[in-house]
Amino acid sequence: MADIIAPSAPLPPLHVLLAAPRGFCAGVDRAIQIVETALKKFGAPVYVRHEIVHNRFVVESLEAKGAVFVKELDEVPDDRPVVFSAHGVPKAIPAEAQRRNMIYVDATCPLVSKVHREAEHHHEAGRTVLLIGHAGHPEVVGTIGQLPPGAVKLVETVEDVAGLTVDDPDNLAFATQTTLSVDDTGAIVDALRDRFPSISGPKREDICYATTNRQGAVKAIAPRADALLVLGAPNSSNSVRLVEVARAHGCTRAMLVQRAAQIDWDRLSKVRTLGITAGASAPEVLVDEVLAALRERFTVTVEEVVTATENVIFKLPRILAAE
Missing domain, CATH: 3.40.50.11270 (Rossmann fold)
Known part of the structure; x- marks a missing residue:
């Protein structure tokens, strides 16, 4: 008599909110x-x-x-x-x-190069440059390194603004790292303008379009999600900021993972709505990998939440042009 195979239990349902834009900029x-x-x-x-x-x-x-x-x-x-x-x-x-x-x-x-040119312009005009950013990040090191030692002062928090000492308060300019939290940076800029009303700066903060758009997409899905996965590296500033933005906008269980293999499945066992996004340096193949892993454990439905469209393309340097 043939063995009777009991039907497997149905997989629990999971609704995925897939942020767009996400991934590569x-x-x-x-x-x-x-x-x-x-x-x-x-x-x-x-x-x-x-x-x-x-x-x-x-x-x-x-x-x-x-x-x-x-x-x-x-x-x-x-x-x-x-x-x-x-x-x-x-x-x-x-x-x-x-x-x-x-x-x-x-x-x-090119958007980082734009910040470099702005910093040089302000220095040539005799202004001290206040750079909003994270100490030690390669982008910050590169921007500070465009000018002579001491020409740039780093500002990391609103609290730093109160403790700034500058030689000429009426001759200042600010620039920003491109991968910061839009909201946090706005608060720092407001504090700088309050303390130094004549400070010069870009018409819009130097935070790049991709960082802004990815944070906007997370803000849209975070309030609806039981948990949220950000695909990105721990040394990726824009990816870490996406976790912070998700937590600040209603999803306390926001987690940074590099690959599907890093997912803590126990933390997702009771989740029924899951947000997913990817930092600007994370390829779409890693998103596909996570979705495949989810489908092995859940009955997945995917809703892509589109908050912006992107069509920016940057040319390659001339040295690599086809001969």
């Missing part, structure tokens, strides 16, 4: 294309100073194609090309590459 797309195009043009290995973007999946994918990631320029042979990461580098780095007659390609996001 134009600056990240461009940076990855730069490394891939450099490999085609110059052959392997192509060296990359620091992670091209803050995502291990992306870095490991490029390593498999022949990219070699290093911490400093002195690890790169003179006769091989080097790419500078999307976060930007201090002026001393390309200057050293030129001194060594190296082939180098600058993958700095």
